[in-house]
Amino acid sequence: MGCAAVMQVLLLTYCVFVAAGYPFKTPLDLDVTPRITVFNRGLRGCRRFQSSTVNYSTMLLEADSEHLYVGARGVVYRLNASDISATSALTINWEVSSDQKQQCLLKGKDNETECFNHIRFLQRFNSTHLYTCGTHAFRPLCAYIDEQKFVISAQPEEGKDKCPYGPTTGYTALIIDQQMYSASQYEFRSFPDIRRNSPPPTLRTEDAPTRWLNEADFVGSALVRESLSSSTGDDDKIYFFFTERSQEQTTAYSSSRVARVARVCKGDRGGRLTLQKRWTSFLKARLMCSLSEYDFHFNMLRSVFVVPGQTPQDTLFYGIFGLEWKNVKASAVCRFSLTEVQEAFQGPYMENQDSGSNWKEYMGKIPDPRPGTCITQALRARGINDSTSLPDDMLDFLRRHPLMSQKIQPADRRPLLFRRTTHYTQLAVHMVQSLDGQTYTVLYMGTDEGWLHKAVEIDGQLHLIQELQLFEEPQPVNNLLISAQQMSVYVGSPSGVLQLSLSDCQRYTFCYDCVFARDPHCAWNGAQCVDIMTQSDRSTLIQDIQFGSRGCENVQHDVMQRSRSVRVGDDLLLQCELSSNLATPLWTLDGSEVQGYDLNSGLRIGTDGLLIIEAQQDQSGLYTCHGVENNVKVPVLSYNVTVNPNLPPLPPLEPHEEPQDLVPTLPAPTEHTSAERPVPPPVAPLLPRSELLSPRNMEAIYLSLITILGSLCVVLTTVLVYVGFCLRVGQRGKYSLRAASAAYPCSRRHSKNRRAARSSSNMELKTISNHHNGNGVCNGGSKQQNGDVHDGGLLQIVPGGGHTSLNTGPPPPAPPLPPTPQHLPSHCDFPSGLSATLPSVLRRMNGNSYVLLRQSDSETSSPVCYSFSEELNRILEKRKHTQLLPRPDESSV
Structure with a gap:
């Protein structure tokens, strides 16, 4: 077929799809434009920390601490949280030796990126020590850090069951009551796994006859203390968020990758015979973030932030989702409630009878007690005081049915935000009480090109207040942390760490400019736009988050x-x-x-x-x-x-x-x-x-x-x-x-x-x-x-x-x-x-x-x-x- 014929066919096909509205429809009402664009040279009050190392991928900030701990390649820093650019930074050098680097090279790894000690985990272990893990040139090690002296307090220990081998492998981990829960693909050729490492009993996911995790790429985890004020004596739970290869195949929609949330009970001790040293409470369900009316499905989960509520049932999960196609940039932000997640785990199961990829909803009898549940008062009344007492038929059912059929839908059944041509990488959420008494959710989202977007959730949609260019050269945002005490947001990147104020009120020069921003942090005091947190008398402040138009009718400004x-x-x-x-x-x-x-x-x-x-x-x-x-x-x-x-x-x-x-x-x-x-x-x-x-x-x-x-x-x-x-x-x-x-x-x-x-x-x-x-x-x-x-x-x-020449040579000179x-x-x-x-x-x-x-x-x-x-x-x-x-x-x- 000639070139012209091919183009005619393609053009006809394009016109047919456009006329049908598929798949070129776009949700224009959600494709929000940032109100203000601020380039790198216009940033105000920005503090930076940089050194000779790279890959500032791990950060730890505690609510009552004046310290920001940062893990980079071969080094751990302790920075002043109020001003990270201050010269009072302390350093722990943790490099690999030349012999260890040579062994890494013999494994075929990259001497420019992989054969170093990339810090992947840094959290508090107890009141006196921190715990950290690094890749250590494809031989992971973990160590305790004396917080007071800021030194490694003992000889590093084996970390292959706690830390991934590579610097870019999907990974998440938590220390809960001095027990470490982690999820990753640990060894070089192992399957992804969710583990409780120490102290015993150690637990992990099952891989036969039904593999519980299928090429999972983990992005986050969270503890929800559901035992607090529980009427049933429920247990605390740890939730893991990841993207994996799909196991469901339906006529309505199929995809090779899907977003998931998995759950285990904190008190799980494994089974006695069946599922020995395996989770007896593991369940997983699909997270849906899509625009079904436009046939847009965001299957790739990139970041998760957990917002605790006044009660455990009020917990919210905010997630950043992307498209499966790597050459198409688009992002969506979806919000999920814990109630919706719990309902999915109480719903029907999926089954796979032919050991293939054709999973369908299980319609048979469900064992009693219900597979995947935590130990409650009702089970204790029946003599089941821990997971080792659970019956084998129930555990065998769970072994073959880890996947739930019900999909978890976001709030309002659609994303809060959709952005074309934007690849969000990290997310942090801050709750702010405005002058009208309402509490607004403010989101900070980092992109793969080094921009930070600030947005506020209003009536189920996000209003983008501003976008900030953080770096002169594009680079991804690797980490985001928020400190309400310091009124700062901290940004980790490959080249360094940035500290920015949560608000940028002085940028707005007159009353309507301040009100149009709809920033819960900012209000007009009659002379300038100020941060409401710094104002003791708020009676005369002007702010309008809901509409962004009222309050300045009688305020004059120079033209x-x-x-x-x-x-x-x-x-x-x-x-x-x-x-x-x-x-x-x-x-x-x-x-x-x-x-x-x-x-x-x-x-x-x-x-x-x-x-x-x-x-x-x-x-x-x-x-x-x-x-x-x-x-x-x-x-x-x-x-x-x-x-x-x-x-x-x-x-x-x-x-x-x-x-x-x-x-x-x-x-x-x-x-x-x-x-x-x-x-x-x-x-x-x-x-x-x-x-x-x-x-x-x-x-x-x-x-x-x-x-x-x-x-x-x-x-x-x-x-x-x-x-x-x-x-x-x-x-x-x-x-x-x-x-x-x-x-x-x-x-x-x-x-x-x-x-x-x-x-x-x-x-x-x-x-x-x-x-x-x-x-x-x-x-x-x-x-x-x-x-x-x-x-x-x-x-x-x-x-x-x-x-009109089609020659590949240079065109003739113009007049x-x-x-x-x-x-x-x-x-x-x-x-x-x-x-x-x-x-x-x-x-x-x-x-x-x-x-x-x-x-x-x-x-x-x-x-x-x-x-x-x-x-x-x-x-x-x-x-x-x-x-x-x-x-x-x-x-x-």
């Missing part, structure tokens, strides 16, 4: 005002970049709303500003930019615009004329603030005019662009899947788009999908643009020269031709462009010694692209250039975060 002057016939760009990703722009002229979608209005509204095309005298007035968030309109910035009628518009250029020839003869538009003297800004080169840009042809070009761009999106999607079949796809009449080289100022933006946009015409477009973050954190803030900061813009359109200096990518300087900068507002504004001829701004950030691919990527990301105007947008090309 920055600027003045702009422009000659008749010129284009004018009024910048207004909103700091909130959830806000949409709204512009007014002398109090009346500006309509930016009418083709003949001469105005275009975009996500970052307002563009006045060929300004006329009647367009003078006071333009005010408002941010609309949570149905509240808040003024952000005002421009007093004057269109000068005394300067005539420039005559159109002849085809043979060069734009820069006319630049020295043109007076420049001016801009100044209301409190400053007007300062003449630099002038950007003019662009040749084209009949193609006449209003008569705009509508036809716009429709053509939309049609071709839509087709290209479909084609590009299928090409990603079948790139092995076709490496080049020829089409007629494309735009040839080339981006001037530029530097991207931020180390990372949101995770983006790279796309290319083309359309049929006989033109070549060259776009130059820049961006600055509204919070002043990208590039470390604005750079000023002589007290002013200038922005400008340029889009050059020159005659050209689209290329010559107006000359620019060699250092353009670094400083964006232009001919005649004039410097112009380009604001971030040169994006696709309200669905259109624009030609910005001349403009300057005295209070915006310094110039930074962008390539066209980066600019297009930012357009697509911004459009996802912004609600466009209600009417169809028109082309201005």
